[in-house]
Amino acid sequence: MLSGVLFLSVLLVTSLTPSETQSRKTKEICKSRCSCEERENILNIICENKGFTTVSQFQAPPNKISQLFLNGNFLSRLSTNEFVNYDNVTSLYLGNNGLQEIQTGAFNALRFLKRLSLNNNNLEVIKKDTFSGLESLEYLQADYNYISAIEPGALIKLNKLKVLILSDNLLLSLPPNIFLFVILTYLDLRGNRFKMLPFAGVLQHIGGIMEIQLERNPWNCTCDLIPLKSWLDTISVFVGGTVCETPFRLHGKNITQLRKQDLCPCRNAGEHVHPPSDCHFQGALPPTYHPGRITPTRAQKASQTLSPVPMLCPSVCVCTSRNPHSSLNINCQERNLHNISELNPKPSSPKKLHLTGNYLQVIYRTDLTEYSSLELLHLGNNRIAVIQEGAFENLTKLRRLYLNGNYIESLSQSLFAGLQSLQYLYLEYNIINDISPQTFNALHNLQLLFLNNNLLSSLPDNVFGGTMLTILNLRNNHFSYLPVRGVLDQLSAFIQIDLLENPWDCNCDIMALKNWVELSSTSVVNNEITCDSPSKHTGRLLRSLHNKVICPEPSEVPPHSVSPTESQMHTPELHPEVPLSVRIPCFFVVFTCLASIVVLVFALKDLWLNLRRPAKVPLHSTILSTMLSAKWKNDPFS
Template identity: 25%
Template sequence: MVKITLLRTLLFCELLASNLHLTWGCPAMCDCFKGVKVFCSGFNITQVPTNIPINATGIMFLETSISTVENASFARYRDLKNIMFVSNYIKSINRDAFSGLFHLTALEISVNPLSALEPGTFSELTELRKLTITHNAIKVLPCGLLDNTTKLEILALQGNHIFKMCSSIFYQLENLQELNLGSNKIVQLPIDLLKPLGNLQILKLNHNPLSEFIPGTFNMLGNLTDLTLDSNYITRIYNFTFEKMTSLKRLSLNSNSIKDLSPFAFSTLHNLAWLTIERNQIAVLPFGTFDGLESLIHLSLGGNQLQTIPWGIFYSLDKLEKIILSKNQIEQLQNSAFLGLESLTHLHLDYNNLRSIESQIFQNLTNLHVISLHHNKLKMLPDGIFDGLYNLISVTLHSNPWRCDCLITNLRNWIYENREYIQLSQLVCEEPPHLQGMTIKHLKTRELNCTRQQVPSFKNLDTIPIKDLDISNPLVTCKSHYSDNGNIDITCEVLDCKGINIAIWNKNTPAPLSHAYTKEELLCPANITFTIIAV
């Protein structure tokens, strides 16, 4: 009620402002502005008044008790261009209610208990450009309903109960540019329904029980730029689904039940700039998923079930500026996760299960402005992980179980050094118990127990070629990352069957810090893992 009253006030003010003064002699419960715009509101109005100024060009009925729009209700008003019925009690509209309105360009019938429309209801509205029939109770769109409305450009039908449509209902609407069928009960689109709409640019099918599309459903929509399919029951995107929609710039698939994306499902969408597939059930991104999307600048995969980011999956997205991977189940990020994303400015990884991140993950992402890593399971970050990111303005790291020992020193220093340039969220220690609840930026060096613990360098251990003393070629290539318990896990790919000796040295002295692992007579395993315990 408050919203309708506010709408009434705003519309009244708009009419008043644009027409300056009222004309007397209007129907009761109506206001006339310069004699050409009429505003009628009040529950005492039970039918369309008969004494509307003959030269009226626009009329609006808001919150009246009109239940039926009779035949020829507006036949006398040949200059009418705009009629609006909003929040009335209209249950029926006679077939010839709008007869004689040869100059009408806009008609709205919204928020009424209207459940049906007869074929031919709009057949004399040959100049109609915009038709809005929203938030009523329409169930069926019969054949012939839109006959002769060939100049129609915008058709809004959202918020009804539509479950059935004549497959040829749009056959005369070759000039239609925008179609909204959202928030209805459409289970399946007839294969030829959209075929006549070659000039359509915007199509909204959100909030329907659509589960799949017959091959060819969208094939004639070569000029479509915006497609909204949110909140349906779609389970899979096939290669053929969007292949002919080469002008598409924005595609929204949020809140469906999508589990599978076919490889190259979007490969023909070379002009797509905005792709959102949030709140689905995607666990795996197949190779080639995003190939062909060279114009993409925004990608959102938040709220899915991703556990890993495949190597090079985003490699072709060299124009991508924003990627949202929030609310997934990602546990680890390898250096190869974001290869090719040199234009990226916003990276959102919050609300995952991240435990470890490799040190070079952001190495080529020098345009990053925002990094979001809050609400994960991070206990530490590699030294120098943010080095070279000179465009950063915001880093959120809060709500992680930070372990505040000597290994956190570099992160603490980085926070302190960048406090005036970068917006940083508050970091609080989770471990050890005596530092729990302390903010990291306020920690003193003596509290971090660095005198009794040497700090191994993650960065220097990132890639380690291990050579036999007698040959110049490496026997093993190793990579390392910190584990949750503070140790360093080193995974090595064996390139030659020789003895292997792994050791960690303090950079200031040649003495080993912990222990050396030696294994003779290897049987050429694919890889082996060493755990180095810092002492």
């Protein structure tokens, strides 16, 4: 039995050795050059600010899915096969390296790479073969470089690319068919030198875009910009501000608020026209409608075989339409309106209704009953504090709803009833501090949700269940942590989330969020998470902190951390791995105890047998004879 106990103990110890051996092997590979952190079979290789000029001489541990951080080194040139020893890397960060040249085949072997960051470098051109071998790439960041040219076909093989960030470069134009076969959902072109963007060969290939950023470009608002203007008018996506730089008469104007006649005023005799940019546009100009009854232009009447039905426009608004048979776009911005019911006469079949910059305080249930044809409703920058139940119930075709810049404090479960077609919802810059459970669950087509710049400190369970979110902005709220269970794990089709400017508390409760950010291969976290507390971590990036620094006792942290309230309902799972240095003494103690028990059992057994063995002379006879012998010796005659 003793040998059996010994064999069992040795077997238990040796069976747990391989994983520990592999862990030691990983540490031996990483400790000489970089710091490494392994979690759930994904290895973070952190080689930031190490003075590296090349990385091909180093090799990552084999068969380990890895994320490689090389920010802040001196990789001024990436040579062919530079990353041949890192074939399992899924995320590669090369920011702040002074990078000037990427040779053909530099990214060979990175067939699993999904995220590539080249920001804050000195790149001047993106060549046709720069990204050769990156067919799995989903996220490409190349902002803050000096890129002035992109060669044709540079992105043609990036068939899975969803996010492209080219902001703050020197681009004047994009080559034809640059986005052919690319499935972009997010495009950032801010801070370049674009004066126009053609539809043919460029805009026509990004039909699946969800957000495009065009700010800080010197847009030349002439006839050449009409293709961009027309495209912006037809898409239903988030578009950053596009402001005219030239000509002087339109300087500072937002392109989306201008009419085509403003861009191409050929019919205005008093306007000095410079052909061909101002007068050679061949498209039909949209008619302008004035307050009151609306009728088509004379030219349009002549081209129609049937007279169109006259359309109505509210007297305080300006209405436009592409042709007499299409729906109206109603512009009622900054008209000192206090109630939507003040819009008279009621418009017929409006498509877009802009009510920004007014004095609306309450949205009544009956305000929008006659606007069932709306696809866009802009109620931003008012004073809305109350939205009555069922106010949006009739807007079954609405795709974009703007409620930003108001005084909304809470979101109720029935607030968005009836908005089954809604895709984009803007709630930023309110004072929202509470969201009821299932508030967004009926919005099955919701793709973009802006909740930034509010007072949120928590989100209810299952808050995103049933949605199709691809962009979520939670920036500048009061979040100190976010649970994964019931919240972040709802984002199955997730593309981009912004978590910046929140007072993140970098203790054990944030471990689940940290793990989710680092391990989620389908998500893109826009901007870094910076710790606000405790004081020793203030200002530090969450991803730069090791787990043991954040949570000194990781064995007490469950894989999916929950909120303090949730922790009372769910029993935390213990960490399955115990260090070998702890296990061996434990097994020795157990073995010693078992051996002692065995010896004790055998001793008790022998004693029991001895007690049961029959004696040859009764015990009391022996004692009596002894006593008599002693007395006889002392007094033989007694």
